[in-house]
Amino acid sequence: MRKFVVDCMLGKLARWLRILGFDTVFDCSLSDAQLLHLARSQGRALLTRDRELASKGGYLVKSGDWEQALKEVLDAFHLKDKISPFTRCPVCNSPLREIGAEEAKLLVPPIAFARATKFALCPGCGRVYWDGTHLKRMELIVNKLGGNHER
Numbered sequence: 264m265r266k267f268v269v270d271c272m273l274g275k276l277a278r279w280l281r282i283l284g285f286d287t288v289f290d291c292s293l294s295d296a297q298l299l300h301l302a303r304s305q306g307r308a309l310l311t312r313d314r315e316l317a318s319k320g321g322y323l324v325k326s327g328d329w330e331q332a333l334k335e336v337l338d339a340f341h342l343k344d345k346i347s348p349f350t351r352c353p354v355c356n357s358p359l360r361e362i363g364a365e366e367a368k369l370l371v372p373p374i375a376f377a378r379a380t381k382f383a384l385c386p387g388c389g390r391v392y393w394d395g396t397h398l399k400r401m402e403l404i405v406n407k408l409g410g411n412h413e414r
């Protein structure tokens with residue numbers, strides 16, 4: 264599976280790559296040299312808007328608009344049929360663990376619990392995700408991008 268490291272200018276793109284299930288490092292404390300090192304040592308594709316950095320071993324993202332940039336990356340790396348949404352935490356990049364209603368009941372606000380049918384816990388940061396309105400909006404965007412995850 265394709266893995267990424269994303270430079271600090273592309274935060275929204277990084278978040279969306281995670282939402283679509285791709286292992287994505289995003290850490291604004293890393294220098295250009297560290298980004299390049301991380302890309303090489305971990306076999307990650309470095310995504311950047313910086314021409315100079317790209318010339319040293321990264322992929323230059325052409326669009327400044329995050330939605331276009333995401334489309335561009337999905338095309339460039341042939342990822343459209345590898346999308347696996349809502350399997351990775353958008354905040355900390357850890358793979359999510361699905362949890363049952365019993366466990367979710369203790370973690371999710373009652374209103375959300377009453378409406379949701381699926382729950383997932385992030386073992387990395389402890390956040391809980393469920394299929395509420397937020398997820399619906401994400402699904403719309405995923406569908407618009409041409410992801411065929413509903414197989």
Ligand SMILES: [Zn+2]
Nearest residue numbers: 352355385388
């Ligand atoms: Zn997390």
